[in-house]
Amino acid sequence: MNSEHRSTPNDDRALLLQVRGVAKSFPGVRALEDMHLELRHGEVLALVGENGAGKSTLMKLLSGIYRPDAGQFFRDGAPLEITDPRHAQDQGISIIHQEFNLMPDLTVAQNIFIGREPRGGRFLLSERALNARAEELIGRLHLPLRPRQVVGGLTVAKQQMVEIAKALSYDAKVLIMDEPTAALNDAEVSVLHELIRRFLRPDTGVIYISHRMDELKAISDRITVIRDGHYVDTLDTASTSISEVIALMVGREITGETRPVGVRTDRETVLTVSGLRTKTLLKDVSFELEEGEILGFAGLMGAGRTEVARALVGADPIESGTISVHGRPVTIKTPADAAKHRIGYLSEDRKQLGLLLEQDVTANIGLSALRERFQSFGFVKTRAMRATAAELVDSLRIKTPSISQTAKNLSGGNQQKVVIAKWLVKDCDILIFDEPTRGIDVGAKEEIYKLLNELAQRGKSIIMISSELPEVLRMSHRIVVMSEGRIVGQLAADEANQERVMHYATLRPDENPADAAELGLVEPGGTDPAMTVGEK
Amino acid sequence: MTASTADLAQRGATSGVRGTLRDRLQQFLAFASLIVIFAFFAVVSPDFLNYGNVTAILFSTVVIGTLALGTTFVIITGGIDLSLGTGMALCAVISGVLIVNSGLPMPLGVLGAVLFGGIIGLVNGINVAVLKLPPFIATLAMMLVAQGLALVISGSAPIYFNDSPNYSKISTGSIIPGTNFPNAVLIFAVLAVAAGVLLNKTVLGRYTYSVGSNEEATALSGINVRGWKLVIYTLAGLFTGLAGVLISARLGSAQPATGVGYELQAIAAVVIGGTSLSGGKGSIVGTVIGALIISVLNNGLQIMSIPQEWQNVILGCVILVAVYADMARKRASVS
Numbered sequence: 001m002n003s004e005h006r007s008t009p010n011d012d013r014a015l016l017l018q019v020r021g022v023a024k025s026f027p028g029v030r031a032l033e034d035m036h037l038e039l040r041h042g043e044v045l046a047l048v049g050e051n052g053a054g055k056s057t058l059m060k061l062l063s064g065i066y067r068p069d070a071g072q073f074f075r076d077g078a079p080l081e082i083t084d085p086r087h088a089q090d091q092g093i094s095i096i097h098q099e100f101n102l103m104p105d106l107t108v109a110q111n112i113f114i115g116r117e118p119r120g121g122r123f124l125l126s127e128r129a130l131n132a133r134a135e136e137l138i139g140r141l142h143l144p145l146r147p148r149q150v151v152g153g154l155t156v157a158k159q160q161m162v163e164i165a166k167a168l169s170y171d172a173k174v175l176i177m178d179e180p181t182a183a184l185n186d187a188e189v190s191v192l193h194e195l196i197r198r199f200l201r202p203d204t205g206v207i208y209i210s211h212r213m214d215e216l217k218a219i220s221d222r223i224t225v226i227r228d229g230h231y232v233d234t235l236d237t238a239s240t241s242i243s244e245v246i247a248l249m250v251g252r253e254i255t256g257e258t259r260p261v262g263v264r265t266d267r268e269t270v271l272t273v274s275g276l277r278t279k280t281l282l283k284d285v286s287f288e289l290e291e292g293e294i295l296g297f298a299g300l301m302g303a304g305r306t307e308v309a310r311a312l313v314g315a316d317p318i319e320s321g322t323i324s325v326h327g328r329p330v331t332i333k334t335p336a337d338a339a340k341h342r343i344g345y346l347s348e349d350r351k352q353l354g355l356l357l358e359q360d361v362t363a364n365i366g367l368s369a370l371r372e373r374f375q376s377f378g379f380v381k382t383r384a385m386r387a388t389a390a391e392l393v394d395s396l397r398i399k400t401p402s403i404s405q406t407a408k409n410l411s412g413g414n415q416q417k418v419v420i421a422k423w424l425v426k427d428c429d430i431l432i433f434d435e436p437t438r439g440i441d442v443g444a445k446e447e448i449y450k451l452l453n454e455l456a457q458r459g460k461s462i463i464m465i466s467s468e469l470p471e472v473l474r475m476s477h478r479i480v481v482m483s484e485g486r487i488v489g490q491l492a493a494d495e496a497n498q499e500r501v502m503h504y505a506t507l508r509p510d511e512n513p514a515d516a517a518e519l520g521l522v523e524p525g526g527t528d529p530a531m532t533v534g535e536k
Numbered sequence: 537m538t539a540s541t542a543d544l545a546q547r548g549a550t551s552g553v554r555g556t557l558r559d560r561l562q563q564f565l566a567f568a569s570l571i572v573i574f575a576f577f578a579v580v581s582p583d584f585l586n587y588g589n590v591t592a593i594l595f596s597t598v599v600i601g602t603l604a605l606g607t608t609f610v611i612i613t614g615g616i617d618l619s620l621g622t623g624m625a626l627c628a629v630i631s632g633v634l635i636v637n638s639g640l641p642m643p644l645g646v647l648g649a650v651l652f653g654g655i656i657g658l659v660n661g662i663n664v665a666v667l668k669l670p671p672f673i674a675t676l677a678m679m680l681v682a683q684g685l686a687l688v689i690s691g692s693a694p695i696y697f698n699d700s701p702n703y704s705k706i707s708t709g710s711i712i713p714g715t716n717f718p719n720a721v722l723i724f725a726v727l728a729v730a731a732g733v734l735l736n737k738t739v740l741g742r743y744t745y746s747v748g749s750n751e752e753a754t755a756l757s758g759i760n761v762r763g764w765k766l767v768i769y770t771l772a773g774l775f776t777g778l779a780g781v782l783i784s785a786r787l788g789s790a791q792p793a794t795g796v797g798y799e800l801q802a803i804a805a806v807v808i809g810g811t812s813l814s815g816g817k818g819s820i821v822g823t824v825i826g827a828l829i830i831s832v833l834n835n836g837l838q839i840m841s842i843p844q845e846w847q848n849v850i851l852g853c854v855i856l857v858a859v860y861a862d863m864a865r866k867r868a869s870v871s
C-alpha cells in the first residue's frame with residue numbers, strides 16, 4: 001500500500017534508533033507489514049496511529065517481547081537484535097508501557113531497581129544501599145518521591161514518575177513512552193513534559209506515543225504516522241496541523257466538528273442534586289440536569305467527578321444531601337435503585353466494570369435488562385434478546401462480525417458502544433458517561449461524540465465526565481467544574497474556554513494547598529482568569 | 537517549585553511510614569490474637585499452662601508449620617499448593633523405603649526423602665511455570681498422584697522404623713542436655729529463621745513478592761519469572777520433604793494413608809498469618825504465628841474436652857474472622 005516514505009534530511013551522525021522494513025505476523029493477523037521509524041539524536045518523535053495500527057506490536061518488538069519476521073533495527077547505525085526485555089534495557093532502550101509495569105506491593109526503591117538489587121554478599125540484599133541509590137536517582141530527577149513509599153499507595157501521576165525513574169536508571173538513551181498521559185490531568189502532563197525535556201541530551205531521544213493530539217504539538221519535534229501496520233509519513237511538528245495528522249492516521253479527512261445542537265429553553269429539569277456529601281470526598285455538591293442536555297464535568301484528577309457519579313448511582317454511600325428525579329426526591333442506595341429511576345452509569349473502566357469480556361455482544365447488551373425484558377418464568381428469552389441486540393448493533397453502528405462475537409475481541413470504541421447499548425435497552429433517561437473516549441482512537445471518538453449528540457437529541461439527559469478538556473468544551477451545553485470534592489464553577493458552553501475551566505479547576509475551595517500547586521506548576525493563590533496552566 | 541516539591545516529598549515520607557506501620561499492625565494483630573487465645577486457655581483450664589503442655593503445643597506446631605513455611609512463598613507469588621499433605625506422606629514413605637527397606641544409612645535416607653520432596657515441588661513448578669497450568673489444578677493433580685504413589689510404593693501398609701531407633705530421635709530426641717525439649721521444635725525454629733532470611737533478605741524473596749505483586753511487570757523488568765517460579769515451587773517441595781521426615785520420625789513410622797487435610801491446615805496457618813491469597817503480601821513471622829494459633833486452639837480445645845468435630849468448626853470460624861479482619865483493615869486504610 002503506502003510504503004513509499006518521504007526521506008527526511010539526515011544530519012551527519014547515524015540515527016539514534018532506526019526501524020527498517022520490520023514485519024510481524026500472528027496467526028491470522030498481519031500486525032506489521034512494512035514499518036519504518038527514524039529517531040534522531042536529541043529529539044522527541046511522536047508516533048501516532050489508530051488503535052490496531054501496530055503501535056503496541058512495534059513496542060513489543062523494540063522491548064524484545066516479540067521477534068520480527070523481517071526487517072532490521074539499527075542503534076547508532078549498528079544493526080541491533082533485541083532478544084529479551086533485559087537485553088533491550090542493556091542496549092539503552094527503555095520502554096514505559098501503557099499499563100504500568102510496577103509491583104504495587106513493593107516500595108519505590110524496590111521497583112526502580114527490580115532485577116538489579118544491590119547485594120550485601122552473594123545472596124543477601126542490601127536494603128540500605130538500595131534506598132541510597134534510589135534517593136540519589138530521585139534527587140537527580142527532582143521527583144517528589146521517597147524510596148520507601150509503597151508504590152500501590154501512590155497517585156497515578158507519581159506511579160508514572162516511578163516508571164520514568166526506573167526507565168532512566170538503566171542509563172537509557174532511547175526512552176519509549178506508550179500513552180504516557182492517558183491517566184494524567186493537564187498539570188501532571190506538563191510535569192511529565194518537563195521531565196522529558198530534562199531527559200533530552202545530544203545523545204538521547206524519546207519516542208512518544210499518544211492519542212492526545214494537542215500534546216504532540218507541545219512536546220514533539222516530528223510526528224511519524226502509521227496505519228494498518230504500514231509506515232505512512234513523518235512530518236515536522238512545527239509545520240503541521242493537527243487535522244493534517246489525523247487525516248493521515250485515518251486515511252481520510254475528518255470533516256467538521258460535531259457540535260452540541262441547540263436545545264429548547266423550556267426544558268424540564270430531570271435531575272436535581274443538592275447538598276450531596278460523602279464521607280470520603282464530596283462536600284455540598286449541588287447541580288441540575290435538564291432534559292436533552294449534555295452536562296460536562298471537568299476538573300483535575302481526584303477532584304471528585306467520578307465520586308459524584310458513583311454516589312448518584314448508589315455505588316458509594318451518601319452521607320447527606322438529596323437527589324430528585326423529575327422533581328420527586330428519591331432514595332438511591334444501590335446501582336439497582338438507580339436503574340429503577342432510569343439512571344445509568346457507564347464507568348471509566350469499561351473492561352473491569354462495564355463489560356463481561358468473555359461473553360458475547362448479545363449477552364452484554366441484554367444483561368442489565370434481563371429481568372424486565374428478556375425472561376419469562378426464569379427462562380431467558382434468547383430470541384428477543386438477540387433481536388434487540390441486532391437492532392442496537394445496527395442503530396449504534398457497532399462494528400462487529402456478528403452479535404455472537406465475544407466482547408473482548410471488539411475494539412475499544414465498539415466496546416464502549418456495547419456498554420451504551422446495554423443502558424439503552426434498560427431505557428435509561430439519565431446517562432452518566434465517565435471518560436467515554438478514554439483509550440479510543442480518533443475515528444472512533446468521533447463516532448461516540450455523534451452518538452452522544454443523537455442521544456441528547458432524543459431527549460436523553462447526559463452527564464459527561466472527561467479529563468480531556470477539548471472534549472468537554474466541544475460536547476457540553478453546560479460545564480460543571482469540580483475541585484477537591486466541591487463544585488467550584490458552572491459555565492455555559494458559550495462562555496467556557498480552556499483557560500477559564502482550568503482556572504476554576506485549580507481553585508482551592510478551602511485553605512488546603514491545591515493539587516496543581518503541589519506539582520509546583522501553578523502559582524498558589526493566583527486569581528487571574530487568564531492565567532495559563534501548564535505549557536500549552 | 538523546590539519548596540512545594542520538598543513539601544510533597546515530606547508528606548510522601550509520612551505516608552510511606554504509615555504503610556509499613558500498617559504491615560506491622562497486621563502481624564501485631566495476629567500476635568495479639570495468639571496471646572489472647574493463649575491467655576484464655578491458661579485461665580479456663582488448669583492443665584493448659586505448664587512446661588509439658590506448652591512443649592506439646594510447640595511440638596504439634598512443627599509439621600503444619602514446616603509445610604506452611606514452604607507454601608508461604610508459593611502463596612505470596614499468587615499460587616497455591618494443595619499437594620503438601622499427601623506429598624508429605626509420600627516423602628515419609630520414601631524415607632521408609634530408603635532406610636528400612638533398602639537399608640541406606642539414615643542421613644542418606646533423610647536426604648533422599650527431602651530431595652524427593654524437592655522433585656515433587658519441581659514437577660509442580662514445571663506444570664505451573666512452564667506448562668502454565670493454574671496452580672490450583674496442577675497441585676490438585678499432584679495431590680492425587682502423591683496419595684496414590686504413597687500407597688503403591690508402600691503396598692498400602694505403614695513402614696515402621698523399628699530397626700533404626702535413631703530415626704525417631706530426629707523429632708523426639710533432645711540435643712539440649714538435661715531436658716526433653718524435642719529436637720523437632722529446634723529444627724522448626726531453624727527452618728523458620730532460614731525461611732525468614734530467604735524471604736526478606738535475598739533476591740529470591742524479593743522476586744517472590746514481585747511476581748505475586750505483578751507477574752507481567754516482573755517479566756518485563758527482565759527477570760526470569762519462569763525460572764524463579766520453578767525455584768519457589770521446588771523450595772516448597774523441599775519443605776514438604778522435611779515435614780515428611782519430621783512426621784515419620786515423630787510417629788516412628790511412615791503412614792502412607794495420612795496426609796490429606798494437612799495442606800488445608802497449612803494454608804489456613806498462612807492465611808491467618810496475614811498472607812494474601814491474591815499474592816504480593818505476606819510474612820514468615822505471620823505464618824509461624826498462624827501455625828501457633830492453630831495448634832494452641834487444637835490443644836486448648838482438646839484439654840477442655842471439646843470433641844474433634846467442634847474443634848474443626850471453631851478453626852473454620854477463626855479463619856473467617858482472621859480474613860475478615862484483614863479485609864476490614866484494608867478497606868479502612870483505603871478510605
